[in-house]
Amino acid sequence: MSTLKGAAIIGQSGGPTSVINASAYGCIKTALENENITAVYGALNGILGVLHDNLIDMSKEDPAELALMRTTPSSALGSCRYKLKSAADDDTDYKRILEIFKKYNIRYFFYNGGNDSMDTCNKISKFMLENGYECRVMGIPKTIDNDLDLTDHCPGYGSAAKYIATSLMEIYHDARVYDTGMITVVEIMGRNAGWLTAAAALASYKGNGPDLIYLPEVDFDMDAFVARVQEIYNANKKCIIAVSEGIRDKDGKYISEYGSDMAKSVDGFGHAQLGGLAPYLANVLKAKTGAKVRGIELSLLQRCAAHCASLTDINESFAAGKGAVDNATAGITDKMVGFARTVGTDGKYVAEIKLFDLTAVANTEKKIPAEWILPNGAGLTQEFVDYALPLIQGETDLPKEDSLPRFVKLKKVKV
């Protein structure tokens, strides 16, 4: 084991999730306990915190309060969507990062985020290697989208999937309460990969879910869609459809853009927000079927509903953060921590920590395998259910105060 003594920085970036703080906490707690890590700093708003020398000292936080990060949604250290240029084109940012690393003797850099964040992490890792500055760099994944390649699944997905499946089961009961007809369209996040929308299939598997599920992996045909909805509606006066925000027609145009086009013909205020996909499809279905139609957008809640998080996801997220520190202090660098799925001696699902080259995962995008999508393109197979079900197991142990969530309040003591 190669010993490297020095300080550590952890930063978070990209869209928040219910469990990204569980990962950060796994990393921070483990780093604070490691004898080779001399200080643990949080970079506020991701890499911007490094660039702006805006760091906080994690050792100054009360340990019991810090532990609440485990069940607090969103990014407690703040996030950013800052993309580093290629160092070959412009190395200004990299020089600044190196300057900060030297200033604080940073020898460990942990970056907690999705596809773009792994790109940032990878670029910093390569720059440090090329410039002979010894620093162990590890990516800690999070993304509700579950679209990072190589790893079996991503921290964040299980909790979002659990919220989506649970909510759809509840909507199922609500949407069929009257004796009158009703069509319900539920819009779910996921621009290019359909993992989140596919989670609706877990509700259908329980017999309380949507009749039809549309993913961005399959070209969307409006005529076929309307005909299929009409058929189900005619048969039982109810139809529930789960649809990904990212569905596109055969020419690659987002269906949501048709809604925006419509909204743009409205004069006056900025229009982009008027034309969501769910209201657009609801309007199409209403016009074509004459039925009562309701459009629902699950919106932000699907990525921040910590009260409905998966305990498996929380624990795995923590393990990913811990794994990053354990491996980095053991001499490993330039990797992302992910999972391999195995089967325990009891025949049950086990997720083992597995390391992947940052180069291999940066900017990747994993889609749903074609063979997990039903031949009609509007549902998922049992293979998907078998894949996703273990990820949503267990209930969060989120502490409550007055029966409302008690989320972390960091002191954020500047370094």
Add this chain to the structure above:
Amino acid sequence: MSTLKGAAIIGQSGGPTSVINASAYGCIKTALENENITAVYGALNGILGVLHDNLIDMSKEDPAELALMRTTPSSALGSCRYKLKSAADDDTDYKRILEIFKKYNIRYFFYNGGNDSMDTCNKISKFMLENGYECRVMGIPKTIDNDLDLTDHCPGYGSAAKYIATSLMEIYHDARVYDTGMITVVEIMGRNAGWLTAAAALASYKGNGPDLIYLPEVDFDMDAFVARVQEIYNANKKCIIAVSEGIRDKDGKYISEYGSDMAKSVDGFGHAQLGGLAPYLANVLKAKTGAKVRGIELSLLQRCAAHCASLTDINESFAAGKGAVDNATAGITDKMVGFARTVGTDGKYVAEIKLFDLTAVANTEKKIPAEWILPNGAGLTQEFVDYALPLIQGETDLPKEDSLPRFVKLKKVKV
């Protein structure tokens, strides 16, 4: 005690809630156990089930399965929005109801619903009294809107309030994760009374809630609204606003109608669904402030999110259903079961069953007291928090299967 032997009907009507089935279950279970009640029938889709002779025999359900009604959202017996005409104008429906009551020797009628349902219940009660048919009629309230008069609060409100406060706390964390500016508008149900939207104040009370809360009880002034948002946004780059779907301008016009007017200028499909209040206000704020603005509609979830129900609400809902049967079999009729708030010997909140005349509650609408609204019209006082907080206490014990809700599946055996 006056003994009356005969069968009972229970029906549910109006919009569903997370706990209306807890009330129905309290009623059904107690009725099945009562020696004077010879049979317990469920009317499918409320009063329509009586009119169409569409009844199910509750004794044919497996007791363990039936018990799952306690934690299943929506109306397990089905609902309706059927309004009975005045018997003086047209007594056709009443004669039919009497015919069915005689056919099955119905001597107990329990109706589980909101304002309109109490009107139905009241009319049936009066018709039976006037026509000398001995039948004990009891209303069992439910409404997320909390707008029934006389009772301290309504079953259904606590769970909806808990979901709204919890979700707003989560949105609070999500919406301030970036270093860039962000305005978030959250639209909450409640057409005339602001109780649901006011629940957002519980999140603010916890320091994780909206900056501004707009209720239908206060005339909405767009200029003052924009100015206030701008001020908060300028000060800290974030502003979260909770707004009732029912806000109106000083002339009584719904603000959401301005959105619909805008949407109506779009040609093509039916437009009503395009112009929600949240996207409309988001567009106004975006145009006026230049900030990034997101509109979120909590939609159906606020009334059906059983996974986030209040245990207090579940238990009180059950008690209301049980109280209806206990009082009816004890000889009381023509009442709605409600609650009076008292203080226990431990100084804590206690809700006691209290009966109210159906005539007095039918078609009433209770609004938020003016003195509970902040002088600026954009928030709630501590009195409101003290009122609402006890209602959301305790977590649901919703049974799970594969970590997803296990909701009731009734056999619905026709009589």
